[in-house]
Amino acid sequence: MVEALFWPALIGYGEAAFAYASPRTSRLATWGVRLGWLAQTALLAVQASRSSGFPWSSFAGSLNLFVWLVVGAYLVWGCRPRFRLLGLAVMPLAALLFAVARVGGGTAVGANPHYSSLFLVLHVGFVLAAFAGFTLAAALAALYLWEEHRLKRRAADILRLRLPPLQTLERLTRRTIAVSLPLLTLGLAAGIVRLREDHGSTDALEWLTLVTWLLYGGFVVARPSGRRGAYVALGGFALVVIARLALAGSHFA
């Protein structure tokens, strides 16, 4: 059952990762994203129904959930022909992380969840949702910088690329961060409550997440515009990458 859902999802994401390269096949890519996401949704539902607790408590499991959230956010914001290049940035990453999640056993069923606390489940859910939003915001910011560079350079083919307007990208980046930051706040709050329950101590990942929160909080308050805003969004994403990949091991252990 899980196999029958994993492969359609991976094929859908993989197909989108390639098909977004050409405007002619971008419609097919969009369908790949939609069908892949539906298959992954079903996969998560199966995992949830066969688990007695939180089935994505391992690092690989959380990666599975993270990919689902990123692609879900992309479906909401960017699954349109003019955002083709955004898909080209998001979907290869999604397909790769999804494959890594499988290799790590994060797409399997029947794993023994060790999350017993509701606060811990809320903590993981909210933080992952926020990170997914920040990932999408970074992709939007990268697209902004690339398009801005081409406009500055007065590239003759700028209109042929059918990109979203520069200010639309800036607005979407800002909105995505504005939606994601409260989720991160809730996730951190849930984590702190759980930490107090367990009388645990803070680790490097928690400090880094706090720095990430401060950076995005500064972004929402100061509302930096143009290139500066895009750099801040990308800087925040760099912290998210470190948090997800470099420091997650010790935190999940």
Add this chain to the structure above:
Amino acid sequence: MKQLILVGLSHHVAPVELRERAALEPAAAAALARSLGEAVCLSTCNRTELYLAGGDEEAAATALSELAGEPLDGVLYRLHDDDAALHLFRVAAGLDSLVPGEGEILGQVRAAYEAVEPGALLDRVFRQALALGKRVRTETAIGESPASVSSAAAALAAQVFGELHDRRVLLVGAGRIGELAASNLASRGASIAFVANRSLDAARELAGRFGGRAVGLDELAGVLGDVDVVVSSTSSQELVVHAADVPERRRHPLFFIDIAVPRDLDPLLARLEGCFLYDIDDLEAVVAETLNGRRAEAERAEQLAAEEVERFGAWRASLDVVPAIASLRARAEEIRSAEIAKVAGRVTDDERAKLESVTAQILNKLLHLPTIRMKEAAVSADGAAYADAVRHLFGLEDDPR
């Protein structure tokens, strides 16, 4: 079966003096179409075309000659069936237009079609043409690329700001070229907030037309903070706007369009953060590139038109066998009803209902495959032979259908 006929003239074959004489207002075009029987008249500044469903081709040619006031031998084109359909599809897709992909023609095709009450043939071919025109504009970028410097300037501004509603424009210079660029921006929703010119009278006159305010060239630095787009086209031999004139603390981009030769705007403006500067060479390069793009997109649109002709041909071919299929089904139904009637008095209502149901199902199953096969044969040009065979085998020759 009725033949689809097209008689017309267009910018490809007729000079403007001839086209303007043959051009008709929508109401007159509809009246002409009605006078020719089952017809649609498409009349624009670039073409006057009559599409007929089996009508009098000569009468249509004569009507156009009368409009032009001279014989049109050698100018009129006459196309039939699939060729006529392909022409209409290309017209609706914007492929036959002066500027490939222009969007106005689709509305004109729709208006011509809706102005009359076409029969089945014209209804079908025009519906397909309208659907294709829409499809070409959504699936290809043929209609999106600007074909002139002024429209390229407006498209680039939209690439920065998105919707141009509420965007304020400063027009520097009251010349014709600048006015054209400003009109393009205004047509996308931007407001011409200021017109600056050496002569304030000319500035006032142009500002009045756009609903803006006239300012002198010495006031430029003061208004740069209040606008989003600057269009400059003066005949000044010196720079009119310098990088130092731009306010440092801005939250929104500033888009500069310099269509003057020699240039009006300081090239250093391009280095300022949030400022974009395009001069006449840049704009012409964008236009050249997008026109290349149009050609590539036009090839895709041609493919879509060709596919549509195939569909139209298949539909027309199926018409060959439809009467034979209808006769066959009617004859079978007659026999079924007659046989049911014979036992009507000997069975209960319940039994009769069952008989009706069972015999109807037998009939449908028996005739399903022949119906499909005949439709398939129609597409491969054997339709008439199959239809004749069915009529002969089932004795349907006298059936009026």
